[in-house]
Amino acid sequence: MSDLTLVWLRRDLRLADNPALAEAAARGPVLPVYIHAPDEEAPWAPRGAQRVWLDESLRVLQASLAEFGMPLVIRQGPSLEALQTLIGETGASAVTWNRLYEPAVIERDRQIKQALRDDRLVVSSHNAALLAEPWEVATKAGDPYRVYTPFWRALSAQRMHLPVAVPDKLVGPTEAPDSLAIEQLGLRPTIGWDAGIRAAWTPGEAGAQIALQDFLDRCVDSYKQDRDWPARPGTSRLSPHLHFGEIGPRQVWQGVHEWLDGSARVGAETFLSEIGWREFAHHLLFHFPDTPSKPLDRRFEAFPWADDDQALKAWQQGQTGIPMVDAGMRELWETGWMHNRVRMVVASFLTKNLRQPWQAGAEWFWDTLVDADLASNTLGWQWTAGCGADAAPFFRIFNPSRQGERFDPEGDYVRQWVPELARLPAKHIHAPWAAPAAVCRDAGVTLGTDYPAPLVDLKESRREALAAFDAIKAQR
Template structure:
């Protein structure tokens, strides 16, 4: 007998259906149905004791398994995270008591601590969304309105990701929009490596990829910009980006990773239209106006004035010299022309958009 007990999600993927009894493919419609059924969950108390292990089992101390790398490339991850239930609960309480109040205004600013950073803990089951919702409700905040609504809605995107991967399991590797099976993707290992290493010459993107490598996490606004550059400007397949995120993110969740990449690439459910191409310079100027995020992760650009921090190639020679920046030596020039590559991406879209 197999009994499913909801814990990792607020709603199991089969709990919500359209009027035609089918799966949702548009988030807004899905979330309207979900919110109508969303209630403050009653949590099951932890057991006072666990049953003993069966006799006769042998084991090893965890240190004997040699799980940690010999070269401590993971030191940044260890500094950034406190794995486990205690760390998850502490982070959730700190978020609900602090940044949640300004989440709607600050969540898109990568230089500030405006997000919950609960995604790894949710992924590994160290805390559940029901616990998070309960914490919010205990502070007297309504779930569907006011200060908490923007964050609860983001939990809804996670729910939607699981809904999609349950009903469309092939989308981990293939586009939901079948037209994209014929899309003229490019194959350029050097450009993919430059993107992975944070050496694209576009500061916001490079800062994000370097943050990812150092901490195992990347701010969501920067994730979208980085994914757009890969799939639109470089026209590299979204699966390559999804694999890199899968290998490097501490919150590498198959459902959310798939939804995010297909959304940005324009080939998934409720996807951003393909012609929506993020301009990483404008994204940086809007969401990191003083360049604090870029300065942290691209220290070679730290002395550039804010006017040029997101496009150092546009800075006059004397400004670069005063900042101690030598393009092609200290920091690369862009590996792609943003305007020309945008036109090429739109032309590629024209070749498939009329397909059935």
């Protein structure tokens, strides 16, 4: 065997702050490898929008490695077979990777690590995705946290590891093995529905760094206020870059603290607490691995969800007749992303006003979000549905019209994504069904023709949701 190390890249598509790459480079020659094996992540294999992002991100990574004279070898799974084949072809004596935390992937990686060690390989794995491993933060009793605030307090008190730099020296093998072309992975859709996603984003490590710096330069000071206004550029939009590992949370943490330069500012602290929610999501998924499909609050297994495929389809297509909801769902379809305030609004509307199961919403987000992350997606949907850890109480039902009036008072967000309503005055744009007939006529809006009438009455559907919760809330 040679002193070559295979660096198995997954969702750590960057060169900086990549502990697996750094360890391999310190050891000797390195061969970066990407193995496409989506079936091994079932039932949560990357879909739709994630595949579009992955296609672009792999291309950027391949170009970045080429600047160092390094190949990116791409193979198809099964992952263990692909690694063993590459070991046979190259004589590699070590394999290293950065850890992932989804239940199916944890088990796969455990089996692969054991099999490679049985083959007398040096095998190691590292933390590149989180500030702290899910098992490193626990209550005084040694239990996992189920409430965010004490979790974040405990995590914040830990010593944060600094990100590692790009290795000073990267040396590849004397001869690179054969590789698939990225095109052969079939990540791009045959029908070009992805143009909006490609126009809205710049995947890759450089794009992630630009996004972070732009956020620090423009938005972080006002983040606490502006993050709730969907028509303002008040958020970092780093979530897909974090999901694909084009930037790591340690880099974000360091970047924010360097920007603070010892000062304390509410916007930055609020933003870092949102990074904390991402950590909390992974903490929960690790300790409660069945939560992507089952409620943490088991009472909700008996919740009387409605069975209405037409209502679900209308929600998916942004045709509910509720402007704030429809704007969010259309933004999602066009760009692969949705503002977080609006995510809460559309999720509340689906699970409470339409009484559709939260799992159906989580599935749709998984198909359509570029930042679809199993831990965060699960936490978000269970939080809104009222059945998760530290969840909003079920009786907290967002009124989407009032949310629009509060956080989109001029209607700019709705006008952008629901152009049928663009001529309505701000006073009526979030509740066109309540507008005088003359106002609708002057704006060229006929409900049921130009724009749907509301699927449900907001007050009545709220009453029905609370009655449904009454049926289960006494259970233990």
